[in-house]
Amino acid sequence: MEETFYRLAPASLWLAILWLAESFVVVSPPGRWQHGLRNLGLAGINGLFLFFTLGGVSVWIASVSPFAPASAWAIPHAVVCFVVLDLFSYGWHRLNHAVPMLWRLHSVHHSDEHMDVTTAGRFHAGELAVGALLRLPLLYCMAVSATTLLAYETVLVLVSMLHHSSISLGRWDRSFRMLISTPAMHSIHHSRNPSHFGSNFSSVFSVWDRIFATFQLTNGPISHGLENADGKSLRSLITMPLNQTTPPRPTSNTPAKSRE
Ligand SMILES: [Zn+2]
Ligand SMILES: [Zn+2]
Incomplete structure (x- = not known):
């Protein structure tokens, strides 16, 4: 119960x-509240689903791992785990774009035409469940403590809300993106423009896009969403992966177009 509070309160x-902030600095698209409630409704369903399934296993698995470090190494171990969890998120995100079956699930997230802070909660439960399942061996082998996992997932949600928001950080974006994935970076990841495909997969730390040459910036206008994707209702978001008319997005290993 206490853990649920620590997860929900900062988010x-x-x-x-x-x-x-979006209300004051961005012109609201029509139906903003319905759009936001739909995305948050999906996030609520996902939260409940994971709470009663893999959420508990993820927290418990470190307690049965034989690889827990000595207490003197607890803090360095937690830092390494935090960074490796984010590397896993980067790899998992790339896999979602590369594997057609996974893309079907991930396309729910990319189908949002009006990206805002609530897009951070617009994921299909299937994507989150498969990701959580594949992450279990890592949690076991690294003996990731419940506290480290909670800290990482809290930071992940906060950074994700920021980089999905429609707020421009202006000249501050450059400073922020030296460390984390920012709105200017992630907006390109959601672009409909094929020349932007395959870029900016980082979840928390932006360094992964720089290391793996998927970092890209642009000054031009960006439109978001997918062709033929109907995300106008909660039901359509949940059934979207089964919709055969939603074309898989081509995956591109586009090299970085711009560096800084
Ligand atoms: Zn993506
Ligand atoms: Zn996104």
Whole structure:
């Protein structure tokens, strides 16, 4: 119960702050509230689903791992685990774009035409479940503690809300993206423009896109969403992966177009 509070409290507060900020600095698209409630409804269903399935296993698995470090190494171990968890997120995200079956699930996230802070919660439960399942061996082998996992997932949600928000950080974006994935970076990841495909997969730390040459920036206008994707209702978001008319997005190993 206490853990649920620590998960929800910072995310709820940050959601409210960014939603309000978007209200003041961005022209609201029509149906903004319905769009936001739909995305958050999906996030709520996913949260409940994971809470009663793999969420508990992910927290428990470190306690049965024989690889837990001596207490003197607890802090360095936690830092290494935090970074490796983010590397896993980067690799998992790339896999979602490369494997057609996984793309069907991930396309729910990319189908959002009006990206805002609530897009951070627009994922299909199947994508989250498969990702959590594939991550279990890593949690076991690294003996990732429940505290480290909670810290990583909290930071992940906060950074994800920021980089999905429609707020421009302006000249500050450059400073932020030296460390984390920013709105300017992630907006390109959601672009409909094929020359932007295959870029900016980082979840928290932006360094992965720089290391694996998937970092890209642009000054031009960007439109978001997917062709033929109907995400106008909660039901359509849940059934979207089964919809044969939604074309898989081509995967591109586009090299970085711009560096800084
Ligand atoms: Zn993606
Ligand atoms: Zn995204």
